[in-house]
Amino acid sequence: MEQEKLTLKQILACTDLGFKNAWQEFTDTEKKSVSFWLLNRYMSSVTGNRAAQERAVIVTNEVYNKNFNSIKLNKDNGHAELAWQLLCVCGSGKQQFHKWIGNAKKSKEQNEILRVIQQEYPHLKQDEVSTLARILTKEQIKKLFTEHDERNAQSR
DSSP: OOOOOOOHHHHHHHHHTTOTTHHHHSOHHHHHTOOHHHHHHHHTOOOSOHHHHHHHHHHIIIIIGGGTTTTOOOTTSSHHHHHHHHHHHHSOSSOOOOOOOOOOOOOHHHHHHHHHHHHHOTTSOHHHHHHHHHHOOHHHHHHHHHHHHHHHHHHO
16 A cells, blocks of 8 residues: 655644654655755745744744755755754744745846846856846946947947
């Protein structure tokens, strides 16, 4: 008889309620259905008032995200239970709705802005380029493109 995998809703309920020992009770099939990267995304996003939302982000970042890569998660090496327990610490003690927040997709326009900033400021690191693109006003972007086009026209 084939065992069922846990649903995401069941997993999130366990972490919300802080069931740290649930990992030991899960079958191997159930453990394989747990995606720690995915849970990381969900645990940091809750619906409700601003305080609950801020708490979810801050606690998940400070408790779980901070050392996510150094834990070197592998469900067979024993660190998965540690990761599970850290996620359970992030729970609020009551079941909440966790909304998925997908990755922001860059538009062609955004890619072009990033390309021009990189060309105009080659000394900037990638994260600095992204930050600059995010904080520039539309007027500043227009000016940047105008100056960039003028420089390119002169160099031809």
